[in-house]
Amino acid sequence: MADFSVILYGHSGQGVRTAGRVISRAGFISKLNVKEWYVREKYQRAGITADYMRFSDKHIETNEHLEKTDFLLVFNKLTNDIVKMCRDDGVIIANSSERIKTSYMSQHKIRCHVVDADQIAATIFGKRFPGPVMAGAFAKISGKMSLKSMKEALKQEISYKTLGKQSFPMHGNSERISKISESQIALEEGYKNVKLR
Numbered sequence: 001m002a003d004f005s006v007i008l009y010g011h012s013g014q015g016v017r018t019a020g021r022v023i024s025r026a027g028f029i030s031k032l033n034v035k036e037w038y039v040r041e042k043y044q045r046a047g048i049t050a051d052y053m054r055f056s057d058k059h060i061e062t063n064e065h066l067e068k069t070d071f072l073l074v075f076n077k078l079t080n081d082i083v084k085m086c087r088d089d090g091v092i093i094a095n096s097s098e099r100i101k102t103s104y105m106s107q108h109k110i111r112c113h114v115v116d117a118d119q120i121a122a123t124i125f126g127k128r129f130p131g132p133v134m135a136g137a138f139a140k141i142s143g144k145m146s147l148k149s150m151k152e153a154l155k156q157e158i159s160y161k162t163l164g165k166q167s168f169p170m171h172g173n174s175e176r177i178s179k180i181s182e183s184q185i186a187l188e189e190g191y192k193n194v195k196l197r
Contacts, residue, residue, distance in 0.1 A: 003054070003056040003057075003058075004054075004055050004070040004071065004142075004144060005052075005053065005054050005055070005066050005069045005070050005071070006051075006052075006055070006070070006071045006073065006138070006142075007050060007051070007052055007066060007069040007072050007073070007085055008020050008023075008049075008050065008073045008075070008134070009048075009049075009050050009072065009074050009075065009076075009085070010048075010050075010074070010075025010076050010095075011049055011076055012040060012041075012047050012049050013129075014049070014076070014129065014130055014131065015075075015121075015129045015130055015131020015132065015134070016049040016050070016051055016075055016131065017038060017040075017049065017051060018131040019051070019073070019131035019132065019134050019138075020036065020038065020051030021036075021051075021153075021157050022135045022150060022153045022154045022157050023145070023150075024036045024053055024153075025153035025156055025157060026135075026149040026150045026152070027053070027144075027145060029152055029153055030144070030145045030146070030149050032055045032056065033055070033056050033058065033059055033060050034053060034055055034060075035053065035054045035060045035062075036052065037052050038050070038051050039051075052065075054066070067085075068085060068086065068090070069085060069086060069087060069090065070087055070091065071091050071092075071093070071138065071141075071142055072085055072091070072093070073092075073093045073134050073137075074093070074094045074095060075095050075117070075134060076095065078092070078094050078096065078100055083102060083104050084104065086108075086110050087110075088108045088110070089108075090108075090110050090111075091111050091113065091141060091142070092112040092113070093112075093113050093114075093115065093134065093137050093138055093141055093194065094113070095114075095115065095130050095133075095134060096115075097114070097116040097119065098114065099195070100112045100114060113141050113194050113195060114194070115133060115134070115190055115193050115194040115195065117130030117137070117190060118130050120133045120189045120190065121133050121186060124182055124185055124186045124189070125186070129186075132154060132183045132186035132190065133186045133190035134190060135150055135187055135190065136187035136188060136191035136192075136194075137190040137191065137194035138190075139187075139190075139191055140190075140191045140192075140194050141194060147188070147191055150187055151184050154180070154183050155184070158179050158183060159180070
């Protein structure tokens with residue numbers, strides 16, 4: 001498998017970090033080496049959030065910042081500045097209900113796929129939390145990790161996040177099972193509903 005990179009870009013509270021951790025865990029489960037780092041504007045409730053990842057079947061030596069990426073997942077409005085983070089012949093997965101095409105994308109042969117992750121998340125979670133939906137869309141479009149490995153990664157991530165947060169183990173366990181179930185449904189819906197362009 002060739003080396004590839006992924007950038008997730010959005011705002012705090014959209015599940016950018018959750019989706020990034022799920023994708024990187026799925027990479028480990030798929031026997032890939034992963035290097036991941038996360039950037040968030042400090043002290044901003046809805047500040048810009050970005051998760052950067054490199055994947056390889058070999059050891060990853062470089063610590064260089066990712067300027068351009070193979071796969072760009074955009075959780076909010078897609079602007080020209082954000083589009084330019086994608087390499088020539090790269091792929092953008094946008095959280096949108098409408099098809100997106102710019103002259104820059106055409107010139108640089110960038111493909112853009114869309115999934116209405118906000119709407120899907122609102123239906124499942126009762127709020128806009130598109131992270132798991134976007135992770136599912138990435139699994140389908142990239143073909144780099146299976147839906148099964150993404151589901152396992154999501155289960156591990158939620159179990160890790162909720163472990164020890166409840167004083168009553170049985171209640172904590174039922175909350176964890178409910179979150180895993182809802183999030184896996186969101187992941188599947190992202191996988192099924194991403195529009196191939």
